[in-house]
Amino acid sequence: MLESLPERVSIYEVSPRDGLQNEAKPIPLEGKVELLRALAASGLSRIELTSFVSPRWVPQLADAEELVKAAVVPPGVTVSALVPNAKGFERALAAGLKEIAVFMSASETHNRKNTNKSIEDSLHTFGEVVAPALAAGLSVRAYVSTVWGCPYEGEVPVSRSVHIAEQLLALGCYQVSLGDTIGVGTPLQTKRLVQAFLSEFPAEKLALHLHDTRGTALANALVGLELGIRDFDSSVAGIGGCPYAPGAAGNLATEDLVYMLDGLGVQTGVDLNLLIEAGRVAEGILGRKLPGKVHQAGPRTLRPA
Numbered sequence: 001m002l003e004s005l006p007e008r009v010s011i012y013e014v015s016p017r018d019g020l021q022n023e024a025k026p027i028p029l030e031g032k033v034e035l036l037r038a039l040a041a042s043g044l045s046r047i048e049l050t051s052f053v054s055p056r057w058v059p060q061l062a063d064a065e066e067l068v069k070a071a072v073v074p075p076g077v078t079v080s081a082l083v084p085n086a087k088g089f090e091r092a093l094a095a096g097l098k099e100i101a102v103f104m105s106a107s108e109t110h111n112r113k114n115t116n117k118s119i120e121d122s123l124h125t126f127g128e129v130v131a132p133a134l135a136a137g138l139s140v141r142a143y144v145s146t147v148w149g150c151p152y153e154g155e156v157p158v159s160r161s162v163h164i165a166e167q168l169l170a171l172g173c174y175q176v177s178l179g180d181t182i183g184v185g186t187p188l189q190t191k192r193l194v195q196a197f198l199s200e201f202p203a204e205k206l207a208l209h210l211h212d213t214r215g216t217a218l219a220n221a222l223v224g225l226e227l228g229i230r231d232f233d234s235s236v237a238g239i240g241g242c243p244y245a246p247g248a249a250g251n252l253a254t255e256d257l258v259y260m261l262d263g264l265g266v267q268t269g270v271d272l273n274l275l276i277e278a279g280r281v282a283e284g285i286l287g288r289k290l291p292g293k294v295h296q297a298g299p300r301t302l303r304p305a
Contacts, residue, residue, distance in 0.1 A: 004226060008267040010046060012177070012207060012233045013039055013254060015282060016067075017048040017082060019239035021058050023286065029063050031285035033070050038278035039236060040077045043270040044254070048101065051082035052091040068095040080141065084115060089129045093136055100133055102126045102173070103143040106161040107150035110181070114145070123167055130171040142173040143209065148180040148189065158196045165201065175205055177233055180220065183213025190220040194227045207231035210252045212238060212291075217252035218260060225266070232257060237279035237290035253292030255279055259299070272299055 016035055020027055032050075039047055049071060055062035064081065073079050080099035083089045092100050104122040105111035111119050130140050146153075147161045165176040178197065185193075197206055208224045210217040210233070221232055238253035258270050272294075279295040289296075 004228075005264055005266055006225070006230055008230075008269075009225070009261060010231045011044060011254060011257065011268055011270065012231060013044045013047045013236065014209075014233050014251060015039070015235040015237075015239055015254070017051050017061065018233075018251060019235040019282070020060050021051065022240065023060050025287075027060060027285060029066055029070060032063075032067050033072070035236075035278070035281055035285060036071050036073075036079070038274075038281040040074050042274035042278050043268070044275075045077050045269065047077065047079050049079040049081055051084075052088035052095075053082065053084050065091065065095050068097060080139075082143075083129060085125050086128050086132070089133055093133070093138070097138070099139040099141065100129075101141040101143060101177075102129060102168070103145065104164065105145040105150070105181075106156045106164055107146040107153045109152040110146045110150050113152070119164065123164070126168065126171055130173060134172050140171075140173045142168040142176045143179055144168070144176055145179040145181040147178045147193065148185040149182060151182050158193055161193075162197060162200055165197065165206075169201065169205060175207055175231065176201075177207040177209045177231075179209040180211055180217070183211035183217065185210065185220045186216055187219050187223045190223045191227065194224050194229060198228060203228040203230055207233060209233035211240070212250060212252055218256055221252060221257060222260065225261075225264075236275065236292070237282050237295040238292035239282060239286065239290055250291055253279075253295060255292050255294035259294045 050064040050067050051061045052064050078099055081092050081097055083092050083100045108119055133140050144164050146156055150156050168176050208229055210220050234254040234257045235251035236254045238250040240251040255275050258268055258272050261268050283290050
């Protein structure tokens with residue numbers, strides 16, 4: 001165990017989008033700009049900023065154009081946005097983004113509730129998004145949700161998720177992020193699932209997007225790390241949740257992931273102390289205590305006797 005760890009991994013920070021989309025109260029634009037500043041200052045270099053979806057479906061992200069315009073993005077930091085269809089892509093392109101992400105579920109029921117489309121229709125829609133995006137010089141990432149399980153259908157066949165990932169990569173997506181949307185994954189299940197994907201795709205084409213609903217996200221991340229995964233999605237202070245996945249708690253907390261990786265000697269380029277400060281910014285914006293363990297406890301320190 002822990003004999004084949006990489007020298008470095010890449011963290012894809014999703015708190016400005018996935019972290020805020022499920023909030024009940026409106027988040028001021030200036031708060032989102034301040035959160036981006038704090039996240040970038042910590043050393044995070046891949047940040048999902050917003051989503052160009054209909055404000056009717058996700059009102060918290062209705063200010064997507066305004067946020068992209070107001071955001072100050074330091075050199076070396078890539079910001080991206082989720083797009084559901086060709087209209088969303090056109091908005092992202094007009095806003096000046098250089099990377100987008102498309103999203104769908106491996107569960108037919110969840111996909112219909114989340115996107116109002118069948119799996120087949122989603123793949124067809126992405127055919128109308130990915131090629132024009134690549135032609136315009138954008139990079140395209142993809143999400144596949146409910147890979148570990150669906151709140152409506154239960155277990156999802158791994159073969160279906162693999163087939164969807166294969167089609168998304170064939171379209172030209174540079175990476176597919178596999179989502180444990182409702183946080184049901186256990187380490188053994190994660191091992192078997194990741195091995196199935198790695199038998200079909202190189203590790204750099206895959207990322208893990210883990211929710212911590214049942215407290216297993218960090219353990220599942222460690223399993224993926226040992227198997228060769230080098231890209232992980234996470235959200236500062238553990239904020240997040242899916243509005244179409246009942247009971248789904250927040251994402252794997254970025255501070256918890258960085259703390260573990262630091263302890264393993266795996267580089268991330270992220271300063272943990274500055275990341276904890278970013279979590280405090282998020283807490284101030286949201287006005288409540290946030291669930292991340294390291295966010296609450298801080299880095300390892302010795303207390304006076």
